Amino acid sequence: MKTNENSNRVFSDYIVYVDESGDHGMQNLDPNYPVFVLAFCIFHKRHYSDQVVSALHQFKFKHFGHDLVVLHEHDIRKEKGAFSFKSRQQKTMFLAELSQLIHTHNFILVSCVINKARLKGLPDQNENPYHLALGFCLETLYEFLQEKHQNELLTHVVFECRGKREDDELELEFRRMCDGTNRLGIDLPFEIVFADKKVDSPGLQLADLVARPVGLNVLRPDQPNTAFDVLKEKFYCSGGRRNVGKGYENWGLKIYPPQKSEKPR
Known part of the structure; x- marks a missing residue:
């Protein structure tokens, strides 16, 4: 744990x-994709800095010869720019x-x-879907940190910039929720970073890769989805490590509005 000399707050792990x-x-509404998906990728800082960062750069060196390529799910799927593969085998x-x-690398998905x-x-129906999703993810993040005894420490939540108006609206809603306007009715120890x-x-690149496969699985659960098969073992779930890949519905993964058969947690 590290302290910020300016704020004297203790940072979480x-x-x-x-x-x-x-x-x-x-x-x-896009009839082919009428959903909005928000994904939180939660990393332990030591594992992230010691292993995830180096592994991703090594991956880029192998496939591109340098590490300046930014991985974007859309560009990979559409084979744009650096992702113009020479053959199906290469892709x-x-x-x-x-x-x-x-x-291989550990993170928790909410x-x-x-x-x-x-x-x-x-x-x-008049609520912003982004804000609805944000509320669930922040509340579940707090529950995860509570489980890890880190809920009284400051955790930074990093978003990619989308535009001044959008960022201002998001920051206002984020701080409103952290000031107690949430399902838990408590102050949430989070700080937003753009x-x-x-x-x-x-x-951020790994977070970009996970959101769409989650949405596709919800829309078309019977369709083969190799990416989601990997991700379902990352979800925050009931039962802890012994239950990975199970018990994540309505736990680390919330679908809203729920199906009639689903019971809210």
């Missing part, structure tokens, strides 16, 4: 990187090694999927 998938607006190998990197189509007509899109952050 964890750092959180955040990304999203889908449009959080309610005006236009298959790239994705397999990237999946193995994610599988995510919320807002089904915007089901939200219409409900009392919450990162420029040009920042080469391994944590």
Whole structure:
């Protein structure tokens, strides 16, 4: 644990990187992807700095010859820029090694999927889906830190910049929730950090890779989803380490509004 000389706050052992998938607006629904997904990737700082950062840079050196390429799920999927693969075999190998990197290195995943189509007509339909998802993720993050006896320490939550207006709205909502406007009814010991899109952050890049597979699994659970098969063992779940890959529904993964058969936790 480290202290900040300026604030005299003690920092927790964890750092959180955040990304999203889908449009959080309610005006236009994409019939192929009518959801908004927010994903929190929670890393233990020692593991992150000692292993995750170096592993990701080594991966980039192997595939690109340098480490300046920023991994974006959209660019990889659409094969844009540095991800213009010479053959199917090369892309298959790239994705397999990237999946193995994610599988090997530890982080805890907390995510919320807002089904915007089901939200219409409900009392919450005028709420910002981003803010609905943020509330769940922050509350669940606190519960995780409480389990680790880190809930009284300051944890930084890192978001990628989206634009001044969007960032200002997000920061206002983040601080409002941390000041007690949350389901738990308590002050949350979190600090928001914004990162420029040009920042080469391994944590933000990994968060970018996980959000869409989660959304696709919720929309089409019977469709093969290799990425989600890896991610489901990362979710915060009931039962701890002995139950990885199980018990994450409505725990580390919340779908809102819930299916009629689902019971809120």
